[in-house]
Amino acid sequence: MTFTSFNFLIFFPLIVILCYSTPVKYRYVTLLTASYFFYINIKPIFALITAGVTLSTYLFTRLMGKTNSWPWKKRFMVINIVLILLPLFFFKYFRNINAGIFVLLELFHLKCPLPEIKLFLPIGISFYTFMAIGYTVDVYNEEIEPEKNLGILALFVSFFPLILSGPIERAKNMLPQFKAQINLDYNMVAQGLKFMLWGYFMKLVVADRLGIYVDAIYGNIYQHNGTSLLFASFLYPFQEYADFGGYSLIAIGTARILGFNVMQNFKRPFLATSMSEFWRRWHISLISWLTDYVYTPLSFSFRKYKVWGIVIALMITFFISGIWHGATLAFVVWGLMQGLFLSIEALTNKEKSIFEKKHNLSKKSWYVSMGVCFTFILFAASEVFARATSINDAFTVYRRIFTVPGTLFIGRLSILIYGVFGLSILLLKDLRDEFAPSWFLLFENKHKFVRVIAYSSIIILVLLIGVFDGGQFIYYQF
Amino acid sequence: MIKKIVFNIAVVFLAVFVLDFVIGGTLRNFYFRETSGSFFRGTYSMEITKADILVFGASTAVSNYVPEVFENSLGVTFYNTGQNGLGIFFQLATLKSVLKRYTPKLIILSCGESFSKDKESYDKLAYLLPYYSKHKEIRKIVELKSPFERIKLISEIYPFNSQIFTILVRSIEIAKINDSSKKGYDASYKRWAHKIDTVNTYTTYAEDQNKVMALREFITQAKESGANIFVVYPPVFQKFNMRQEIEIYNRICLIEKVPFWDFSRDTSFSNNKSLFADVDHLNHNGAMLFSGLVAAKIKQAINKDGP
Amino acid sequence: MERAEVLSKLTVIFRKLFSNDSLALTNELTAKDVGGWDSLSHMLLITEIESAFLIKFKLKDLNRMKNVGDMVDIIISKL
Numbered sequence: 001m002t003f004t005s006f007n008f009l010i011f012f013p014l015i016v017i018l019c020y021s022t023p024v025k026y027r028y029v030t031l032l033t034a035s036y037f038f039y040i041n042i043k044p045i046f047a048l049i050t051a052g053v054t055l056s057t058y059l060f061t062r063l064m065g066k067t068n069s070w071p072w073k074k075r076f077m078v079i080n081i082v083l084i085l086l087p088l089f090f091f092k093y094f095r096n097i098n099a100g101i102f103v104l105l106e107l108f109h110l111k112c113p114l115p116e117i118k119l120f121l122p123i124g125i126s127f128y129t130f131m132a133i134g135y136t137v138d139v140y141n142e143e144i145e146p147e148k149n150l151g152i153l154a155l156f157v158s159f160f161p162l163i164l165s166g167p168i169e170r171a172k173n174m175l176p177q178f179k180a181q182i183n184l185d186y187n188m189v190a191q192g193l194k195f196m197l198w199g200y201f202m203k204l205v206v207a208d209r210l211g212i213y214v215d216a217i218y219g220n221i222y223q224h225n226g227t228s229l230l231f232a233s234f235l236y237p238f239q240e241y242a243d244f245g246g247y248s249l250i251a252i253g254t255a256r257i258l259g260f261n262v263m264q265n266f267k268r269p270f271l272a273t274s275m276s277e278f279w280r281r282w283h284i285s286l287i288s289w290l291t292d293y294v295y296t297p298l299s300f301s302f303r304k305y306k307v308w309g310i311v312i313a314l315m316i317t318f319f320i321s322g323i324w325h326g327a328t329l330a331f332v333v334w335g336l337m338q339g340l341f342l343s344i345e346a347l348t349n350k351e352k353s354i355f356e357k358k359h360n361l362s363k364k365s366w367y368v369s370m371g372v373c374f375t376f377i378l379f380a381a382s383e384v385f386a387r388a389t390s391i392n393d394a395f396t397v398y399r400r401i402f403t404v405p406g407t408l409f410i411g412r413l414s415i416l417i418y419g420v421f422g423l424s425i426l427l428l429k430d431l432r433d434e435f436a437p438s439w440f441l442l443f444e445n446k447h448k449f450v451r452v453i454a455y456s457s458i459i460i461l462v463l464l465i466g467v468f469d470g471g472q473f474i475y476y477q478f
Numbered sequence: 479m480i481k482k483i484v485f486n487i488a489v490v491f492l493a494v495f496v497l498d499f500v501i502g503g504t505l506r507n508f509y510f511r512e513t514s515g516s517f518f519r520g521t522y523s524m525e526i527t528k529a530d531i532l533v534f535g536a537s538t539a540v541s542n543y544v545p546e547v548f549e550n551s552l553g554v555t556f557y558n559t560g561q562n563g564l565g566i567f568f569q570l571a572t573l574k575s576v577l578k579r580y581t582p583k584l585i586i587l588s589c590g591e592s593f594s595k596d597k598e599s600y601d602k603l604a605y606l607l608p609y610y611s612k613h614k615e616i617r618k619i620v621e622l623k624s625p626f627e628r629i630k631l632i633s634e635i636y637p638f639n640s641q642i643f644t645i646l647v648r649s650i651e652i653a654k655i656n657d658s659s660k661k662g663y664d665a666s667y668k669r670w671a672h673k674i675d676t677v678n679t680y681t682t683y684a685e686d687q688n689k690v691m692a693l694r695e696f697i698t699q700a701k702e703s704g705a706n707i708f709v710v711y712p713p714v715f716q717k718f719n720m721r722q723e724i725e726i727y728n729r730i731c732l733i734e735k736v737p738f739w740d741f742s743r744d745t746s747f748s749n750n751k752s753l754f755a756d757v758d759h760l761n762h763n764g765a766m767l768f769s770g771l772v773a774a775k776i777k778q779a780i781n782k783d784g785p
Numbered sequence: 786m787e788r789a790e791v792l793s794k795l796t797v798i799f800r801k802l803f804s805n806d807s808l809a810l811t812n813e814l815t816a817k818d819v820g821g822w823d824s825l826s827h828m829l830l831i832t833e834i835e836s837a838f839l840i841k842f843k844l845k846d847l848n849r850m851k852n853v854g855d856m857v858d859i860i861i862s863k864l
Binding site for chain 3: 141142143276280291295296297299300303304306307309310313314342345346349350353354357
């Protein structure tokens with residue numbers, strides 16, 4: 001079951017009713033049961049891993065709380081982190097590490113035939129593992145007390161709105177909310193429903209529709225010419241924004257209806273004027289997590305190297321981000337590219353601000369537009385490595401873009417028309433939100449009539465041109 | 479407060495319901511007014527044709543059976559209901575709709591598709607959604623798509639999801655071709671230029687029980703209607719020992735005691751690449767030859783059974 | 786050292802690092818309020834402060850620095 005499967009539309013209202021019918025003190029039990037039910041419905045055995053990660057984290061954080069010895073606190077923290085990373089490494093990277101070892105063994109004629117183990121990646125493992133690690137470090141840093149209630153901690157790790165694909169939340173934000181007295185709040189429910197509606201629009205109308213075209217091109221790299229490959233590469237970042245951003249909105253909306261405030265994950269990323277700004281608007285929860293738990297400790301340790309310390313910290317952080325996204329060399333390249341872009345920006349920042357101040361550029365719209373376009377191009381260029389399944393394919397795409405001319409592949413025209421139409425609506429809304437947030441209000445209009453028409457129109461649009469036949473969410477297998 | 483929430487949700491649902499009814503109704507109206515194209519072919523097959531011979535199948539049905547050959551040889555009217563890419567589910571649905579209206583004299587089922595479990599075959603059931611409300615007989619087939627189709631079909635727009643552009647474009651097209659004049663036959667004038675492939679291995683796959691049962695039901699219903707049914711596996715430009723599909727057709731035809739004519743490895747075709755448009759489909763020359771053969775065989779079979 | 790002295794010394798450092806001669810520091814000031822102060826430049830700021838006040842921060846101190854006011858408190862505690 002995912003957010004876009006029909007049975008979720010039945011499951012969720014039931015859970016909402018159940019949850020609010022449960023006495024406040026025990027609501028977390030209802031939610032915990034629902035979360036495990038949700039997860040078991042995907043594959044029962046994955047729930048065991050989630051439970052294992054929860055138990056280990058509970059045990060070691062309680063131990064940290066019981067001892068006064070800092071070296072022991074550190075040991076408990078490290079042991080837990082290593083333990084809960086094991087399933088992630090095993091499922092995500094086993095195949096590739098295994099293949100790599102096989103290649104080595106073959107080189108030395110040492111390979112012995114072993115049965116191939118087919119492993120299905122537990123859904124969401126990358127997300128909840130990071131959440132558990134964050135909690136462990138927070139306990140060590142004394143930012144939060146070790147949670148005594150196993151059920152509450154278990155809910156934090158398995159909370160069904162977040163478990164599949166984030167946002168990657170913090171214990172400091174979620175645990176108090178799980179324990180608080182949450183009463184049904186009209187505004188929370190209304191806001192949550194609006195988020196869900198817009199999220200479904202982004203996912204079903206824009207992402208899955210553009211995805212049909214992009215898949216057709218990227219699925220046949222050697223058959224398509226450079227023009228089509230370029231166009232598909234241009235569309236892909238929009239597809240991913242609508243897909244992941246939409247899915248995050250549904251998650252946030254779902255949590256909101258249940259009474260919880262979850263962090264924003266995307267903030268109009270394509271209006272960023274630099275890569276550093278971009279990474280404050282794209283997959284915010286992941287970057288924020290990496291900044292707090294990887295980048296800051298690293299850059300702190302390397303601070304004596306001044307700017308170069310920052311560069312090293314950036315490269316390592318985004319290397320980790322790369323392999324978090326995928327267990328392939330292509331994703332490593334993707335990650336390193338982000339690190340490279342940000343490093344260059346960090347190194348040239350001072351000169352850039354002096355130059356901008358001198359010519360008063362930051363207010364000039366042509367300069368801002370240039371920044372927006374350039375940032376998009378950089379990101380889209382790196383996304384080729386994320387979309388192509390291997391480095392080889394990514395380079396092939398680049399090669400063909402520059403060397404194979406031809407007319408744009410259209411296929412079924414309606415696909416592009418629906419996709420571009422939906423995307424235009426999405427981008428217009430983002431522009432409005434960024435530059436004129438109180439104009440053209442539809443979902444937030446003060447007249448109920450306008451609001452109702454707006455909601456219904458979006459629902460009708462989803463019925464008309466949403467993709468219903470199994471569009472698979474990109475970040476699902478994380 | 480709960481009252482407020484429920485009330486507001488109900489208001490939105492009402493607005494959606496009204497818009498859905500109006501827009502969906504409009505789409506339905508335009509869809510069924512088509513006189514050409516794929517939508518029209520389906521409608522014509524299910525609701526209009528009263529031809530004596532009906533061919534059912536997917537792309538092989540479309541390309542391999544020449545209407546005039548059958549009409550001249552057997553003195554009957556002909557229509558091909560087949561459409562590219564639409565498999566046994568669609569064929570069964572079409573048959574059911576046909577049999578509700580009349581009994582054709584002859585039914586030819588042109589084989590070729592795979593019986594493996596694949597999601598695409600179920601997604602393609604979306605083609606039948608516009609017909610769900612009027613055609614009770616095909617509902618069970620449509621519901622194979624997912625357990626929630628009945629709920630989704632409450633929406634008037636849902637059957638026409640993703641079709642609005644096509645429907646609108648087709649409705650403003652000035653030059654419309656009445657497709658029934660081609661009687662469902664799409665001639666190909668391509669010639670296959672490559673050498674014949676030999677496939678030595680025979681790999682089996684897990685059979686999709688829904689598909690196999692649909693095939694069985696097709697043959698049973700065709701038989702019980704009183705029509706003469708012939709299951710034909712057209713020529714293939716490939717050398718192979720066996721295909722699982724052929725075994726399946728053979729098996730079911732044996733059980734149901736209907737004729738199964740397997741031309742898949744007929745050398746009078748596979749030795750002659752000029753008869754093929756591609757590995758699985760005959761071109762017009764090949765289709766003429768093949769149709770003549772099949773028509774003659776049918777004539778013989780009918781005469782043997784008596785008038 | 787008094788708070789005011791720490792604050793004025795910090796102001797010099799901030800103004801130099803963020804190329805803003807008119808920047809005024811208050812206790813409530815955060816990174817959001819200062820152009821150019823982000824996670825990339827934060828560590829540079831930290832190093833400048835360490836060498837200017839001759840102190841050494843711990844990672845834990847960083848986590849406690851929510852605004853300039855906290856920064857001043859922590860600096861004083863290390864002097």
